[in-house]
Amino acid sequence: MKKYSWSFPLLGLLAVLVVYACTGVNASPKQSAEMDLDAETKACIDCHENERVAPKVHDQWASSAHAKNGIGCMSCHMAAEDDFDAYQHEGGPLVASHPTPKDCATCHEKEVEEHTKSKHAYPFWLYAAADRAVFEPIVGTKQGCESCHNISAMWPDGSVGECDVCHSKHSFDLELARHPNTCGECHLGPDHPQREIYYESKHGNIFAAKGDNWDLDYHSSEMDEIPHEAPVCTTCHMDASPGLKSTHNVSERLAWESQAPWSYRTIWFEEELGTWEEKEERMKTVCYNCHAPSFVKDHYLMYDLVNLQYNEIRRQFVKWIKLYTKLGLIEVLKDQTIQGTEKTFSGTVINGSWYTTASELMYNSWHHEGRRFRMGSAMGAADYVQWHGIWELQHNLQEMIAWGAEHGVEEAEKIYKSDSPTKFFTYKLYDVPGGLYSVVTAEQFSVPALYQIIPNYWEKVKANVDQAYNKGLLSEETYMRWLERYENRDEYLGKNYDAHPIFEKYKKRQKMELDLSDPSTPLSQAVGVGLPSPTPASEKIK
Numbered sequence: 315m316k317k318y319s320w321s322f323p324l325l326g327l328l329a330v331l332v333v334y335a336c337t338g339v340n341a342s343p344k345q346s347a348e349m350d351l352d353a354e355t356k357a358c359i360d361c362h363e364n365e366r367v368a369p370k371v372h373d374q375w376a377s378s379a380h381a382k383n384g385i386g387c388m389s390c391h392m393a394a395e396d397d398f399d400a401y402q403h404e405g406g407p408l409v410a411s412h413p414t415p416k417d418c419a420t421c422h423e424k425e426v427e428e429h430t431k432s433k434h435a436y437p438f439w440l441y442a443a444a445d446r447a448v449f450e451p452i453v454g455t456k457q458g459c460e461s462c463h464n465i466s467a468m469w470p471d472g473s474v475g476e477c478d479v480c481h482s483k484h485s486f487d488l489e490l491a492r493h494p495n496t497c498g499e500c501h502l503g504p505d506h507p508q509r510e511i512y513y514e515s516k517h518g519n520i521f522a523a524k525g526d527n528w529d530l531d532y533h534s535s536e537m538d539e540i541p542h543e544a545p546v547c548t549t550c551h552m553d554a555s556p557g558l559k560s561t562h563n564v565s566e567r568l569a570w571e572s573q574a575p576w577s578y579r580t581i582w583f584e585e586e587l588g589t590w591e592e593k594e595e596r597m598k599t600v601c602y603n604c605h606a607p608s609f610v611k612d613h614y615l616m617y618d619l620v621n622l623q624y625n626e627i628r629r630q631f632v633k634w635i636k637l638y639t640k641l642g643l644i645e646v647l648k649d650q651t652i653q654g655t656e657k658t659f660s661g662t663v664i665n666g667s668w669y670t671t672a673s674e675l676m677y678n679s680w681h682h683e684g685r686r687f688r689m690g691s692a693m694g695a696a697d698y699v700q701w702h703g704i705w706e707l708q709h710n711l712q713e714m715i716a717w718g719a720e721h722g723v724e725e726a727e728k729i730y731k732s733d734s735p736t737k738f739f740t741y742k743l744y745d746v747p748g749g750l751y752s753v754v755t756a757e758q759f760s761v762p763a764l765y766q767i768i769p770n771y772w773e774k775v776k777a778n779v780d781q782a783y784n785k786g787l788l789s790e791e792t793y794m795r796w797l798e799r800y801e802n803r804d805e806y807l808g809k810n811y812d813a814h815p816i817f818e819k820y821k822k823r824q825k826m827e828l829d830l831s832d833p834s835t836p837l838s839q840a841v842g843v844g845l846p847s848p849t850p851a852s853e854k855i856k
Contacts, residue, residue: 748806
């Protein structure tokens with residue numbers, strides 16, 4: 315453990331600059347040379363510049379609020395003899411090679427404590443199944459998963475995390491930490507593409523168009539309002555807004571654990587952070603700064619239903635993987651060489667053991683497509699809800715069933731060979747009458763086939779929503795909002811409105827384009843072009 319005199323004016327090398335404004339002096343090397351530097355800091359700078367050892371570190375520090383406030387090198391790099399990272403530096407003082415959140419906490423105690431109690435800090439990857447320990451070579455995962463999950467590094471001095479994952483050393487530029495691309499260093503890719511989801515959303519589109527002109531170097535706790543017309547990541551998850559305090563606990567405003575194999579209501583540090591309803595209300599408080607209450611409540615209603623619907627799809631994958639394991643088609647990976655006892659690596663329900671198509675479908679359907687479905691809904695990115703989300707999930711489930719049919723599983727064969735369109739829905743359904751943000755006409759909602767082919771569709775959906783509410787998975791406000799739509803579903807489904815005046819014109823125009831019985835239509839011309847030359851293959855292949 316590091317032993318410090320806590321009266322020493324330390325400022326964490328890796329800390330977030332919330333207490334001090336990031337009004338960096340943008341100092342050049344010449345300007346910083348004129349600063350009033352303590353002797354130790356001056357010695358560090360002179361040596362690093364003269365020996366050309368990471369000389370840019372000095373420039374980065376010189377433009378920081380640390381430098382402006384007189385926080386020198388040894389404030390963060392001081393070490394005691396028994397510190398895990400202490401070493402004798404060039405015959406000089408003991409130096410700490412890895413300043414940790416414990417160092418940062420000397421001045422940023424609140425921020426470090428909040429981070430330590432967040433899911434950012436939770437080292438779930440240490441306990442996760444073996445996808446980063448057995449299925450791939452360790453050399454890959456060291457610069458892969460671990461490079462991002464250092465944000466939950468567990469240090470020998472008892473602290474957790476690595477602040478410079480977000481706050482680049484040695485500048486600790488608050489503007490950089492607040493930029494969506496910083497979050498996107500880790501939150502991207504097939505398994506958690508929040509960066510891509512954000513930029514697809516209206517929020518991200520506004521930022522992409524106008525963000526270059528935004529000043530992100532501010533203290534939200536000192537602002538009377540959100541300073542920009544659209545949020546960045548920290549606006550929703552960390553920054554203060556009217557009626558809400560800033561936080562480094564990114565779990566304070568999240569009501570669903572929607573990254574997990576199952577979506578469930580969070581109880582993370584509930585004794586301090588409150589119930590999931592209270593966490594959700596904090597996030598809504600941010601939303602209300604820009605959106606009307608009806609818009610916000612409809613968004614959360616749909617997001618809740620997406621999480622509940624995902625769980626029912628997940629339930630099917632669990633059913634099939636358990637059946638295939640029971641039948642001996644998939645084996646759990648085991649090893650008997652570890653300390654003389656049998657060790658099981660990754661149960662098939664979580665990762666499926668990877669070596670079969672069914673196993674891969676099992677894993678990807680929660681870790682990839684299932685997350686995208688849920689996260690796209692949370693952040694308002696339609697393509698991730700649809701084509702990268704539920705569409706892929708549906709394909710995965712049908713492939714899962716087809717794999718069983720190919721291996722002689724009778725139940726799977728019956729579904730695979732069925733000619734009923736309901737074969738695609740082996741799970742229970744959630745839905746809400748009407749569109750999400752708009753009033754619709756009867757023409758628009760005469761399209762969904764499920765409303766026509768499933769008897770008593772809405773009554774069945776209501777029974778499922780009732781159960782979710784009774785089990786505590788929906789708030790009373792959300793349930794009553796859903797119930798109001800259900801009780802007035804004819805209106806929400808457009809049945810109370812006259813036919814749209816332009817709809818018949820659209821149908822006429824479509825027929826003019828797509829009627830194959832008329833050789834003059836554009837589609838007939840494209841399909842029946844009748845090129846005269848033979849194909850190269852037909853001339854060579856006999």
